[in-house]
Amino acid sequence: xxxxxxxxxxxxxxxxxxxxxxxxxxxxxxxxxxxxxxxxxxxxxxxxxxxxxxxxxxxxxxxxxxxxxxxxxxxxxxxxxxxxxxxxxxxxxxxxxxxxxxxxxxxxxxxxxxxxxxxxxxxxxxxxxxxxxxxxxxxxxxxxxxxxxxxxxxxxxxxxxxxxxxxxxxxxxxxxxxxxxxxxxxxxxxxxxxxxxxxxxxxxxxxxxxxxxxxxxxxxxxxxxxxxxxxxxxxxx
Amino acid sequence: xxxxxxxxxxxxxxxxxxxxxxxxxxxxxxxxxxxxxxxxxxxxxxxxxxxxxxxxxxxxxxxxxxxxxxxxxxxxxxxxxxxxxxxxxxxxxxxxxxxxxxxxxxxxxxxxxxxxxxxxxxxxxxxxxxxxxxxxxxxxxxxxxxxxxxxxxxxxxxxxxxxxxxxxxxxxxxxxxxxxxxxxxxxxxxxxxxxxxxxxxxxxxxxxxxxxxxxxxxxxxxxxxxxxxxxxxxxxx
DNA sequence: TTGAGGAAATGGTCAAACCAATTGACAAGC
DNA sequence: GCTTGTCAATTGGTTTGACCATTTCCTCAA
Numbered sequence: 429x430x431x432x433x434x435x436x437x438x439x440x441x442x443x444x445x446x447x448x449x450x451x452x453x454x455x456x457x458x459x460x461x462x463x464x465x466x467x468x469x470x471x472x473x474x475x476x477x478x479x480x481x482x483x484x485x486x487x488x489x490x491x492x493x494x495x496x497x498x499x500x501x502x503x504x505x506x507x508x509x510x511x512x513x514x515x516x517x518x519x520x521x522x523x524x525x526x527x528x529x530x531x532x533x534x535x536x537x538x539x540x541x542x543x544x545x546x547x548x549x550x551x552x553x554x555x556x557x558x559x560x561x562x563x564x565x566x567x568x569x570x571x572x573x574x575x576x577x578x579x580x581x582x583x584x585x586x587x588x589x590x591x592x593x594x595x596x597x598x599x600x601x602x603x604x605x606x607x608x609x610x611x612x613x614x615x616x617x618x619x620x621x622x623x624x625x626x627x628x629x630x631x632x633x634x635x636x637x638x639x640x641x642x643x644x645x646x647x648x649x650x651x652x653x654x655x656x657x658x659x660x661x662x663x664x665x
Numbered sequence: 666x667x668x669x670x671x672x673x674x675x676x677x678x679x680x681x682x683x684x685x686x687x688x689x690x691x692x693x694x695x696x697x698x699x700x701x702x703x704x705x706x707x708x709x710x711x712x713x714x715x716x717x718x719x720x721x722x723x724x725x726x727x728x729x730x731x732x733x734x735x736x737x738x739x740x741x742x743x744x745x746x747x748x749x750x751x752x753x754x755x756x757x758x759x760x761x762x763x764x765x766x767x768x769x770x771x772x773x774x775x776x777x778x779x780x781x782x783x784x785x786x787x788x789x790x791x792x793x794x795x796x797x798x799x800x801x802x803x804x805x806x807x808x809x810x811x812x813x814x815x816x817x818x819x820x821x822x823x824x825x826x827x828x829x830x831x832x833x834x835x836x837x838x839x840x841x842x843x844x845x846x847x848x849x850x851x852x853x854x855x856x857x858x859x860x861x862x863x864x865x866x867x868x869x870x871x872x873x874x875x876x877x878x879x880x881x882x883x884x885x886x887x888x889x890x891x892x893x894x895x896x897x898x899x900x901x902x
Numbered sequence: 903t904t905g906a907g908g909a910a911a912t913g914g915t916c917a918a919a920c921c922a923a924t925t926g927a928c929a930a931g932c
Numbered sequence: 933g934c935t936t937g938t939c940a941a942t943t944g945g946t947t948t949g950a951c952c953a954t955t956t957c958c959t960c961a962a
Contacts, residue, residue, distance in 0.1 A: 436954090438914065440721075452758045464943060475916040477714055480944085481721045484677075488725035489755065497924025498942040507752070507759040515744070515752040516829070518726065521689045522744040525828050533829045536781065540773030591762050592753070592770045596833060673923090675945065701912060712947045717913085734955025735911040905962080915952070922945070932935075 439474050443482035451491050451504050462492060462502040490514075513599035520603070527606065531655070534600050535648045537593065538581065542628055542644035543637035544588035553587035554633055561629050565622045573618055578605055580625060587632065617654065624650070676711050680719035688728050688741045699729060699739040727751075750836035757840070764843065768892070771837050772885045774830065775818065779865055779881035780874035781825035790824035791870060798866050802859045810855055815842055817862060824869065854891065861887070 437445075450456045463471065468479045483502055486492045490511040492502040520530065545553065560580040567573045578601060585597040624647035631640035674682075687693045700708065705716045720739055723729045727748040729739040757767065782790065797817040804810045815838055822834040861884035868877035 440914085452755065466943085477717075477917090478915065480714075481718060481914095483944095484718045484721050485725040488722040489751075491755070494944070495924085496922075496944055499925060500923080500943050502944090507755040509756070511752040512749075512756050514726075515748040516832075518689065518728070518744040519746070519749050519832060520829065523828055529827055529829060532781065532827055536777030536827070536830060537773070540777070544769065544773065590766055590769055590773070591760055592757065592766060592837070593773060595753075595756060600829070677945085703912085714948090715946060718945095731913070732955085733913055733953075736956055737912050737954080739913090903962100906960090908957105908959085910957075911955085913952105913954080916950085918948090920945105920947080922943100924941100924943085926941080927939090928937105929939100930935105930937080932933100 440478045440481040440485070443468070443472055443474060443479065444485045447482065447486055448489070448491055451486075451506075456504045458504055458506040460504045462504060464501050509595040509598055512595045516596070516599045530600060530603055531652070534597070534604060535652060537585075537597055537600075538648050539641045539645040541585045541588045541590075541593060541597065542632065543641035544590055544593070545584050546632040546635055546637040546640040548589040549587040549632055549635075550589075553583070556583045557587060557629055557632065561622075561625060564625065567618075568615075570614075570618075574605060577621060577625075578602070584628070584632070620650070621647075677715045677718040677722070680705070680709055680711060680716065681722045684719065684723055685726070685728055688723075688743075693741045695741055695743040697741045699741060701738050746832040746835055749832045753833070753836045767837060767840055768889070771834070771841060772889060774822075774834055774837075775885050776878045776882040778822045778825045778827075778830060778834065779869065780878035781827055781830070782821050783869045783872055783874040783877040785826040786824040786869055786872075787826075790820070793820045794824060794866055794869065798859075798862060801862065804855075805852075807851075807855075811842060814858060814862075815839070821865070821869070857887070858884075 447456070447462065451458075456462065462468075462483075465476055465479050465483070468474070468483075469476050472479070474482075483492065483494075486502075487494060490505060490507050492504055494500075494502055519525070545557075549557075557580070560576065560583050564573070564576045564580055567576050582598065582601055585594055585601070588594065624643070628640055628643045628647065631637075631643055684693070684699065688695075693699065699705075699720075702713055702716050702720070705711070705720075706713050709716070711719075720729060720731075723739075724731060727744050728742055730742055731737075731739055756762070782794075786794075794817070797813065797820045801810070801813045801817055804813050819835065819838055822831055822838070825831065861880070865877055865880045865884065868874075868880055
């Protein structure tokens with residue numbers, strides 16, 4: 429019984445793997461144009477169809493983009509946050525991840541993000557954060573408030589200067605703007621949020637990670653209690 | 666100047682989008698066989714080459730797998746953790762994310778994972794966790810200790826019952842087993858780790874999220890100080 | 903009953919065209 | 933000189949038809 433046969437690598441897979449490696453290693457720098465299809469055909473001895481399938485895989489993986497016409501071709505890309513976002517998006521949809529789980533995930537990230545922001549923020553971060561916070565306190569419209577709130581959080585996440593957490597947070601954060609949870613921002617709730625966020629901001633400005641973490645965590649827990657008191661747990665995306 | 670032209674959707678893109686939607690919505694349940702290439706050709710009026718490119722895209726996105734031979738074909742898949750892992754893998758490689766950032770990310774997740782584990786763990790989780798902890802305390806080999814340690818953490822992450830965090834943690838955790846950081850597990854370090862982990866485990870068993878969070882966070886910070894005292898910050902993956 | 907061999911179904915590959923989009927070059931007209 | 937229009941060149945997109953490779957099913961003979 430052949431329990432383990434060596435999987436035969438297809439021609440297009442070989443080429444895709446080869447080009448992928450060259451792009452990820454930087455041998456083909458981002459922005460460079462790959463050889464055109466017909467050249468790849470003669471270089472690798474594959475048919476044009478196989479070459480195109482290889483390139484199509486790379487495109488689906490976010491490693492190249494395609495331009496039509498003369499001076500077109502495939503442009504090498506460094507994989508960015510879009511890939512992470514797309515894969516999480518499909519994971520959430522495919523696995524039927526419930527909305528509360530998504531919320532729980534973001535809540536799990538935010539205290540650490542606040543701590544890292546306090547540790548790593550630079551002057552630009554502080555300026556952006558202050559601008560977001562100031563804007564937030566002037567907004568009265570509930571829907572606009574939620575958007576501005578999300579923006580403040582996003583800015584804080586970026587201040588962490590942790591590329592992985594930023595990619596994850598940017599992937600998940602926007603999903604929390606679901607219209608079904610947009611009704612919570614009554615005037616007093618908004619005031620409480622502004623206050624809590626201001627306290628976190630102070631800790632980030634002061635460069636006190638543990639204070640920022642603690643304040644953000646309390647804010648998050650308070651927010652959760654609020655949402656749970658209003659929304660049924662069964663809401664699904 | 667045409668600043669915004671309506672991007673023309675290619676034939677294979679249309680088909681890929683259509684099939685992707687059917688799979689994600691569950692109209693084509695996981696495990697089902699898609700129509701074969703020649704049938705898709707006649708159903709959608711595309712050439713076989715275009716159909717194959719569409720299917721190749723879905724394969725790259727983890728939505729179908731391909732089997733050769735009679736009774737072969739494309740099997741629909743629900744996107745799982747592999748996709749998330751692959752995209753994070755490419756992100757880390759392509760963006761040249763430094764090892765300390767990776768470590769920082771995992772450290773950011775673990776306290777919340779511990780808290781969620783304490784909140785959501787079931788009897789199976791407790792049994793697995795206890796087994797991992799017990800095994801850990803009996804290991805003397807440094808390399809094996811690190812592997813068992815990773816396994817305990819992974820088990821704890823699964824006890825959180827948060828599918829997104831599990832997917833992320835499973836994607837990043839294994840990368841911390843880099844051989845370059847495998848030399849830290851001296852006997853007294855191992856004893857300290859076993860003790861810290863035991864305390865977290867107690868809190869998870871007791872169902873006390875905030876205690877578990879606090880203890881895990883202290884452990885993580887202690888571990889970080891240890892690593893920083895030994896490893897240069899410039900180590901890169 | 904079992905084994906061998908061939909038929910059938912399915913994806914993998916190749917080849918040669920031609921279509922579609924974009925850009926460059928160049929000439930005509932202002 | 934500058935603009936504008938036309939045509940040619942380049943590159944990806946698509947089609948068609950054929951054949952190969954792998955796997956499974958089916959039949960028939962030992």
